[in-house]
Amino acid sequence: MINRPKGTNDIYGEEIEYWQSFEKAARKVAGVFGFQEIRTPIFEMAELFIRSVGDETDIVQKEMYTFEDKAHRLLCLRPEGTAPVVRSFIENNMASDGLPKQVYYMGPMFRYERPQAGRQRQFHQFGAELIGSSSPLADAEMIWMSIFLLEELRLHRYTLQVNMLGCQNDREAYKAALKEHYRDKLDAICPDCRRRYETNALRLLDCKVEGCQTIKEGAPILTDFLCPECQNHKRQVSQILAQYNIDATWNPRLVRGLDYYTGIVFEVKYPFKETVFDLLGGGRYDQVIEQLGGSATPSVGFACGIERMVATMREEKAIEEPASLCQVFVLSIGEEAKRESLKITDFLRKRGISVQHDLMGRNIRNQLKYADKQRALYTIIIGEDELDKGVYLVKEMDTGDQIEVESFWVENYILEKLAAL
């Protein structure tokens, strides 16, 4: 017996219905905002992520599925979606199509880590990238789209957090001040924080260890280090969001795990059972395209975890019941009846009706049981009596009523009935 690899999942049956419902909504929202789908490879050169996501990040340090191919190229399964899109943007010279370039993607991502609630090794993301605009309108557009998606999915209990990380100068100045604040307190903070102090000072703000909280409280605030330009940008984003009636909480301590974020970043949190999911996150990444060898092009994007979305949708009962698996079941008894049933099945299927017939050689009773289990709306019953009389029985499953219909008319009768629903 071979089991699926750790941290992976089979998605089928009822579960897949919910996924498809999400995907449909996501595509709709993307379309409404003028985004076109892009499909990039599932594996890329490992270098792509090391250079964009950042070699200090956990993703690169310990979570990448890297492997060598037979020509000794160092490849990896993609851990996130933005870098491949940027790579493709540059490689295919999409800038020449005119800017902004607006694309969305949906598919599996891979990170080697311990699975738990809302976290798998193979997980799925829906994401969108708006490439080419530095305007606050572009930041607001992506936040708007995120919220639009949540609303479309009828998930209303979200909280949106936004932060302005500032430009490079602002961040350097802030980081210096932050380190200054922590310098004489290194003995008092947790080991993780001591490490962060050296490698990525901004993430000191992420620490949840109790002993570090008071020190964090007294730390300088990023907002105070923003240059006039960044302050202005932040103000404009805030105004535009207000105009869209989007309720955003500005959190100066919000920092994100990927190194490439600059300027505006945002996250959506959502209560899920005992915990809180980070449903979705995004932000501006103005330097990435240049870092990857393109010409400097400002960009914003976001991504959401589909597993978490689907779990939340189910928890909120925000999805309709999956549709019935067949609209019509054609029941037959005997060989001649079977031949007739195949004709009707074919006719109806060619008109887009979902039809099933007996493939198991079951008796009438068990065929009806099966039809019921498939949630059929109508069952057409064909037996010897019907063949003799030239009429078939049409049974409406939820009422149990059945009437005789002239055999030549039965398909049209069904079409009329279904059209009237």
Place this chain on the structure above:
RNA sequence: GUGGUUAUAGCUCAGCGGGUAGAGCGUCUGACUGUGGAUCAGAAUGUCGUGGGUUCAAAUCCCACUAGCCACCCCA
């Protein structure tokens, strides 16, 4: 990578003072010889997660491994 916890039928679980498996649900069949959803009856399906140890004897006790779940780290 660290810590906690669990693993018995397709699913949910009982059996754990050792004596080679059971319930409910589901599936299939029948009662109803041509009528589903209700009821009743019957049937099928298990290397009791894997490997080792203790023992005359292990689902049960011990150890290791693997996997699930949960938390930390981090993230979607």
